[in-house]
Amino acid sequence: MLAQAIFTDAPGPLVADERRHALAWAEARQLAYDWAGPLPSSNVALGEAIGRTLTSPVTAHQDLPHYASSAMDGWAVNGSGPWIVTESGRTLAVGEASVIATGGLIPSGATAVLRKESGEACGDAHLSVRHDTKPGEAAPGRHIRPAGEEASAGEVLIPAGTVLNPAHIALAAVAGHDHLPVQRKPRVAVVLTGSEVVTSGEPAPGRVRDAFGPQLDAVISQLGGAPEGQLRIGDSYEEWLSALGCAPDGPRPDVTITTGGTGKSGTDHFRDAVAALGGRLLLDGIAMRPGHPAVLAELPDGRFVIGLPGNPLAAMMALMTLGEPLFAALGSRSFQPAVQMVSGADLDPAPGSTRLIPCTLIHGLVFPASHTGPGMMRGLSWADAYMAVPPEGVAAGSPVPVLPLPWTDLQQPR
Known part of the structure; x- marks a missing residue:
């Protein structure tokens, strides 16, 4: 496993060695996918199974139709x-x-x-x-x-691995099924941090408007997760420790996403809270811009914790890098590779870092969006995808790795 080749698997609390270099972007994506395994399946009512992945085949309980x-x-x-x-x-x-x-x-x-x-x-x-x-x-x-014209008793009607559509559900109902075994989506909780954050109106100087709360649940759903609620805390260590360690009222989340607190100043408490709870850092920093302080951790209860940087665009790029492959692995979906597309512009090098840039598609070419600073959301809001520019840069007319955003389709750009 890739993760075992990068970090020691010694038992007990583990903090990544400060001397290690940040992991390359492509390796970070692969590690997030390789570390997790599929969650167990669950039986759900027919109406709840639409859009879910079937984990066991649906067979005919009796001949269809069962009488002439x-x-x-x-x-x-x-x-x-x-x-x-x-x-x-x-x-x-x-x-x-x-x-x-x-x-x-x-x-x-x-x-x-x-x-x-x-x-x-x-x-x-x-x-x-x-x-x-x-x-x-x-x-x-x-x-x-005649009886059995459509199917014989015991015949497979829907194979395992099928993403169920409404017609599949109707077929299962006709075959006598009330519930279906489907792949469970990862339950995802969100911890929003920052004493300077306001949730409404125009922020005063020194205060910032919350950019995460209104969007994260929707993005989690689009990435294949099941949002389990948001908790808003300040910046103290005690609040961090309580937020990560408290037992939820409902089922335990499979993943907790935090915002901010992943730097290494005295006011950043992500790593200390994880260590105090007996957890370990699986990935501490990624050689990418923006979003390099992103962290992936695992707590003793098996829960994954994704630490996102505090800047909005940096956080979204970190969520795409770590959250998308992690949710795919937990949901028993395949790893999504980047698509090579032709760059319509020269993209400067950034030695040692992969640059993640929101981009637009025009006549089969990808162009970097404007307004893509770490704290900006304007460029991302109009982007069709994001490009992963390698450290050596890309010349116009050359291929560049591109990945879709959760709400876009690379085949149907605006």
Whole structure:
């Protein structure tokens, strides 16, 4: 495992050695994916399974349909006619018929169904084929849907690994299922930090407006996680320790995301809180700009903690780098590689760091967006994707790795 090659797996609290170099961006993404394994599946009601990944095949409990039925409104008949019409629900002898509706159970003894348009009733008790009807309307098996026509009992209807759509759900219901086993999404809690943060109105000098609270739950969902609520705290060590260590009211989250506090000043408490709780740092810093102070940790209860930097764009790039592959691994989804696209501009080198730049797609070329400083959100809000510019830079006309944003599609740029 990649993580084991980078960090020691000694038991107990572990803080990354300060002498280690920050991990390369591509290696950080791979580590976040490799460290986690799929969460166990859960049985959910049919309506809750749409869009989820099936973990066990759906089979037919019985033949589909499970009885022979009429494909038409008309009469169930025995023989070639004419017939005597009898009451419905009884066994038909040769020369007898009974009224039947579409989907109705074929009575014992019936050999065919005569369509209403093809029959001619004489009074209430006599039935014959209309003289202008095409030959074969009462031939054996005509207009009868046999049992097992769609599937036999035990046949696989939906294989494991299928992302379920509404039609799959309808098929499962027809097959007699009330619940389906699906891959559980990782439960994700958010801890928002910063005594200077305000949540409404225009901030005064020295204060900043919250850029994370309104967006993170939506981004978590788009990345394949299940948001489990947000907790807002200040900047003290005690608040950090309480926020990371407290037992939630509901199910334990699989991942906790924190904002800010990942620097190495005396007011940054992410690492100290993790160590005090007996956790370990799996990744401490990434050789990327913006977002290099990002941290990935694991607590003794098995919960992962993603520490995002405090600047909004830096935090979002860190979440794409660590959160996207981690959620994919926990949700039993494949690792998403970057797509090589042609750069429409010269991109300067940044020795030692991968630069993550929101970008737009124009006629098959990718161009860096403007307003992409670590604390800016304007460029990201209009971007189609983000590019990972290698430390040596990229010349116009050369390929550059590109990844979609959770809310965009690389195949359908604006």
